[in-house]
Amino acid sequence: MKFAEILRGPWTIAVYTYREGIRKKTLLGFLILSLLVIFGSRFISSFLDPSAETDIDVKLIKDICVSAISIFGMLITVFISASVVPGEVENKVIYTILSKPLRRWQYLLGKFLGAQLIIIVNLLLMGALFFFALYYYQHVWPTLLLWSILLTYFEFLIVSAFTFAVSCVSTSTVVPTIAGLFIYITGNLTEYLKDVQNRAGQTGQWLDALAGDIAKWLYEILPNLQNFSLKMQIVNGMPNDPPRDLQIPNLIIYGLEYGLAGFILSWLLFWRKEV
């Protein structure tokens, strides 16, 4: 009972954040753009030879749609995660909320959950449209797509959590937005750190060796978003692929752990924020 009471506050804030978030024109713009791309992918396949009766057009549609969901979904994730807290600091609503009998972590949890709700709903909208479009083309339920969308969400969860953490120390939405995009790009380029590590130490100087060690540790610690590229593979893959079946649950745990770490970081940063 007590636990339910503790969560009531965050849930109210989450619902309110969600309602406020879905009214944002930027998000709506991204959503409409992504839906247009999903519809438009059908026209891209018209570049292909219509006389050749192949499934290439379906593959093209699948790849473009999954990419569109990833790109626009990521933009929605970054914009929403970067704006939920600084937005309230800017319009001073946060002072009214924190003056209520509500702890800071409850407020933060509510905001984070609200952002996740917006991301999930957007992802579901895009995914559902794509799901039915694929069914319309193929007359087979594209069940592998559901796994792809699930993995996409856990990739977004990592980006969202760390962007949210940056937004907790920022007073405007610009810095966390740029930071979110930076997190996404660097998260996809984590593999380069291994290259730095491999090349380090060639000069024999201590600074060179140190750079290699730092790269090694960063490579171990930082989340690698390239791991989630599996989402692109499974859409066109064969059913019953043993490596994929094992990677999906492991990637979900991976996303959850870093997502939670990102949220704890935001809590830590928000602790002493002067509001």
Add this chain to the structure above:
Amino acid sequence: MRRFPRLTLALVFALLMALGAVQGRRVRHLRESEAFYRWLQAAAVNERLFQEEAGENRDAELFAQCNAVAGELQELAREAAARGAAEGGEDLSAIAEVSGSHENDRRLWDIARSAELAAPRAEFLKLAKENKLRFARDIAYAEAQQGGVSVFNLFFGFRKVAANFVWIQVDRFWHQGNMYRMVALMKTCVSLDPQFVEAYLVGAWHLSYNATAKMLDTPWPQREWDARYGACVGEKERYYHLAIDFLKDGIRKNPRNYKLFFDLGFAVYNQKMKDYANAVKYLSEAIRLPHERWVPRQLFISQELNGEYEKALAGWEDYIKNFPDSQTALEVAPRRIQRNKARIAEKAAEALMAQAAQAADPVEAERLKADALAKRQEALTIWTNLGDKDGDAFRLRLEAITLREQKRYLEAVALLDKARWELAELWDELSDMIMDIKKEAGIPLSVSETKAELRRSEAGICPGMPEAERQKVLEGNQARRAAS
């Protein structure tokens, strides 16, 4: 928590990051194991089906190392080998044997990621990075695993989309008739997305059908020996081999997709190269995987063309049992069954006739001959009852054989001439029979037949051919002529 709240939170954060790092290691292990597993499958398919040399690459060496270590697979491999031996299979390594069935995939995957194969796996990653493994060159992840600036992580995980746009360019080149640029780009496309099965299928179709559509078969003396393919090839035939190479590459990377096996067996080997033995080989692989209903039908037709009438007959009978209400089971399969029964009877008649010719005892020879004639009559009845063009052609062919034995040569030639216009499938065989009968009867050959005879003597031989191969072909030609 109450006394040092920030410290506690910092510790929780550090713990979660550490857990993330541990999980990241596990995911990395799985991705590396996946690359290794895909390579194992590619190397196994190569050993089982293609037996292509890896050249200076170290695939064979590493694969042998894996086989030596994979002790757990030995029992499974022995079971598979026993099944394979029953079907007339070859001696294969444990991994190649196990990978023959898609039902063993999970077991192979468990082995690929196990500690037992840790050393070969590490060696694989090292060699893949050094580009010393032919079958790991384009496998997804193989490069990315080792870090570095690679084509795989340049696209932020969207390289499949890049592959699609490359394919659109391939399509454009095709419409421009720019075949040579198209081939190079097709390879780039499947490098970006090795699971792009449709690219393999359509690419091979362009190479074997569209590129060669307006080309005539290269005359044998104008072909050149190609050691890589072990065959005499002209320009047209080179495109066929390019298509085969392209599909084989696709099969190595997608060994569980029946479409690639089907296209290799049916579209290229059966339809284009008339190499029915290879057609049967790859179509048999296709039906071992989850497949569409029309795949076995083409296998049975190829088996018939390859002279495996008993297998084709059994296949069609099974097909009727499995799909009793299908249109094929009702209309096509019964006729195919009759055809194969007739062919089996013909084959038995030929064997009995050959035995009769060699029998020392005249009574025994007469008995064998009577049996042969009874078999031939059985075949004749089936062909007559079929009552279609195919049946007519085969009936006429059989009647001509009887007339030839009775030395009624002119009548035999007349029947064969009529029969070859009934069924295109028999054209070459019946034309050869006409020439043989004419030579046997001392009837002069026409100009076109003389030219055909000359072509026949050159068939299978080309400049640059190794002497051993030349002898093999000549002996084969001689044996065929003797049988005819």
